[in-house]
Amino acid sequence: MIPVDDYLFLSLALFTIGVIGVLTRRNVIIMLMSIELILNAVNINLMVFSRMWGTVDGQVFAIFIITDAAAEAAVGLGIILAFFHNRETVLADEMDIMKW
Amino acid sequence: MHWQNIFEQTRGDFFLVLPEAMLIFFGLAILLSDFLLTKQQKAWNALTAMLGVVFSGGSLYMLRAYAAAPYGPTPGFYNSIVVDPFFIFFGFLFLASTALVILISVRYMEIEDEQHGEYYALMLFATVGMMFLACGNDLVVLFLGLETMALSFYVLSGFLRRDRRSNEAAMKYMLMGAFSSGILAYGFSILYGLAGSTNLQVIEGAISRRHLEVPGTDLLTFLALGTVAAGIFFKIAGVPFHQWAPDVYEGAPTAITAFVSGASKAASFALLLRLFLTVFWPVNLDWVRIMEAVGVLSLTVGTLAAITQTNIKRLLAYSSIAQVGYILLGFVAAVNPDGTLHERGLQAMAFYLFVYVFFNTGAFAVVILLRRKGIIGDEIDDLNGLIERSPGAAVLMLIFLLSLAGIPPTAGFVAKLLIFWALIETHHTVLAVLGVLYILPAVYYYFRMVAAMWVRESSDKVQPVISWAQKFALGAMVIVTLAAGMFPEQFLRLATYSILTPFGQ
Numbered sequence: 001m002i003p004v005d006d007y008l009f010l011s012l013a014l015f016t017i018g019v020i021g022v023l024t025r026r027n028v029i030i031m032l033m034s035i036e037l038i039l040n041a042v043n044i045n046l047m048v049f050s051r052m053w054g055t056v057d058g059q060v061f062a063i064f065i066i067t068d069a070a071a072e073a074a075v076g077l078g079i080i081l082a083f084f085h086n087r088e089t090v091l092a093d094e095m096d097i098m099k100w
Numbered sequence: 101m102h103w104q105n106i107f108e109q110t111r112g113d114f115f116l117v118l119p120e121a122m123l124i125f126f127g128l129a130i131l132l133s134d135f136l137l138t139k140q141q142k143a144w145n146a147l148t149a150m151l152g153v154v155f156s157g158g159s160l161y162m163l164r165a166y167a168a169a170p171y172g173p174t175p176g177f178y179n180s181i182v183v184d185p186f187f188i189f190f191g192f193l194f195l196a197s198t199a200l201v202i203l204i205s206v207r208y209m210e211i212e213d214e215q216h217g218e219y220y221a222l223m224l225f226a227t228v229g230m231m232f233l234a235c236g237n238d239l240v241v242l243f244l245g246l247e248t249m250a251l252s253f254y255v256l257s258g259f260l261r262r263d264r265r266s267n268e269a270a271m272k273y274m275l276m277g278a279f280s281s282g283i284l285a286y287g288f289s290i291l292y293g294l295a296g297s298t299n300l301q302v303i304e305g306a307i308s309r310r311h312l313e314v315p316g317t318d319l320l321t322f323l324a325l326g327t328v329a330a331g332i333f334f335k336i337a338g339v340p341f342h343q344w345a346p347d348v349y350e351g352a353p354t355a356i357t358a359f360v361s362g363a364s365k366a367a368s369f370a371l372l373l374r375l376f377l378t379v380f381w382p383v384n385l386d387w388v389r390i391m392e393a394v395g396v397l398s399l400t401v402g403t404l405a406a407i408t409q410t411n412i413k414r415l416l417a418y419s420s421i422a423q424v425g426y427i428l429l430g431f432v433a434a435v436n437p438d439g440t441l442h443e444r445g446l447q448a449m450a451f452y453l454f455v456y457v458f459f460n461t462g463a464f465a466v467v468i469l470l471r472r473k474g475i476i477g478d479e480i481d482d483l484n485g486l487i488e489r490s491p492g493a494a495v496l497m498l499i500f501l502l503s504l505a506g507i508p509p510t511a512g513f514v515a516k517l518l519i520f521w522a523l524i525e526t527h528h529t530v531l532a533v534l535g536v537l538y539i540l541p542a543v544y545y546y547f548r549m550v551a552a553m554w555v556r557e558s559s560d561k562v563q564p565v566i567s568w569a570q571k572f573a574l575g576a577m578v579i580v581t582l583a584a585g586m587f588p589e590q591f592l593r594l595a596t597y598s599i600l601t602p603f604g605q
Binding site: 019071092 | 239240243244247251254255258261262264265267268269270271272274275278279281282283285286288289290292293296297298346347350351
């Protein structure tokens with residue numbers, strides 16, 4: 001059996017990649033994808049801990065997080081579409097009407 | 101477990117979420133009835149939303165008997181929510197804020213030519229999220245409440261689809277909000293890992309055991325504390341997680357700016373209080389330092405950055421960052437140096453949050469009055485000569501700005517006084533002096549607006565038109581601002597009622 005720590009390092013790595021992605025990438029779509037990576041790291045954590053403790057709470061929480069990620073993506077893409085409609089860009093650098 | 105058992109055991113519990121259920125019901129009713137209304141009749145949506153707020157408030161009023169002793173606090177749904185005085189206090193605060201924002205929105209959305217029913221429905225759904233933030237006793241409920249609120253706000257801040265600033269505000273808010281929710285969720289997953297349960301009391305027990313077993317700082321607890329704190333600081337716009345706030349405040353529809361800076365901030369503070377007074381209470385001497393640092397930073401950055409602003413909404417955004425600093429200092433004063441609870445700090449925080457929602461919304465309501473066809477009205481120059489064009493609006497703005505700055509006889513003065521008092525009692529004299537000193541630059545930038553209204557000449561003589569709904573809302577806000585400043589006893593009793601006691605205290 002793979003020890004719990006390995007999974008935790010995997011999820012921490014995913015989380016770090018996600019955070020760095022949001023902070024450094026300038027394409028809004030890729031920033032959204034990085035946020036999904038963070039949520040996936042959370043899901044891995046929840047699954048591992050659920051298995052470790054033998055309680056079902058973590059799996060229920062993970063299902064809610066997946067649902068939330070879907071809702072967030074739907075709203076996010078809607079906002080990106082409205083933005084693209086007016087500005088024809090998805091680059092964060094070009095969101096400069098107000099100081100960023 | 102069989103379905104019958106679940107229903108039998110939670111049968112009485114549906115009563116406990118009646119305030120939220122009312123809001124959802126009326127929100128859905130708005131979405132349906134919106135199809136039947138022509139463009140001239142859209143104001144009926146606002147009436148339906150007000151009805152929803154009234155019914156929700158009524159159910160909350162009935163619930164208060166179950167909140168306090170001898171019957172309460174009442175847990176529900178397998179202890180995943182709890183109806184306690186804390187929830188009743190914040191529930192009423194959210195509903196009051198929602199009602200005020202609905203009243204000031206009707207005319208504003210007509211001028212913007214975006215009167216859709218979804219606007220009011222989303223406001224009600226956001227309020228549902230806030231209420232679950234105040235009553236949640238389980239990580240899953242708290243997270244879902246936060247997301248219900250945040251997702252509604254992303255759409256609301258981008259509601260003026262044809263306005264590029266509104267698009268940009270929604271985009272920045274969505275990216276930063278989703279990012280911070282992800283960080284917060286990571287912290288929640290670690291909290292679950294520490295305890296094997298998502299229930300706040302169980303997690304508190306687990307953390308307190310770890311704290312006793314492992315001397316010094318436990319790495320996992322510290323990771324959870326750091327990520328959860330960072331996620332919440334994003335939501336309340338505390339420095340260094342505040343960069344989104346000025347842009348979102350400037351670009352979003354002004355009524356929604358008032359909602360984001362009032363109710364949403366109060367809801368995030370409710371989440372902060374609930375988590376840090378239960379789950380993280382065993383490590384309170386560690387988090388008090390974080391609160392101290394973020395509080396002082398928010399005060400400094402908010403106050404100094406506000407000095408140079410020329411846009412009223414942006415200036416109020418930085419000023420609200422400074423206000424967050426004061427409220428966080430109140431939280432610092434909630435912990436005695438020996439790690440016990442100092443109730444006066446929590447009382448000061450609750451009082452501050454309560455009155456802040458009223459005078460802050462009031463300032464934005466006056467900005468809304470300046471909006472008319474062709475004029476956005478959110479630059480300081482747009483205030484020029486307001487005393488001649490509309491003396492009432494100028495006097496109201498003066499009262500709200502005095503309160504924001506913390507000058508008697510307004511509520512802001514009493515609120516700041518309570519915070520400083522609690523700080524001195526917990527031997528944080530330096531912080532109290534710092535807080536007093538930062539009032540001076542605050543007076544300067546608030547009075548730049550006052551000078552524009554009272555001294556400078558305006559280029560045109562157009563009088564702002566004030567609808568009866570706006571008059572009613574402005575009247576309510578100014579009455580609370582002055583009453584809480586001159587007769588604070590009733591409001592203090594309310595704040596004392598709301599205090600959440602950590603377990604084992």
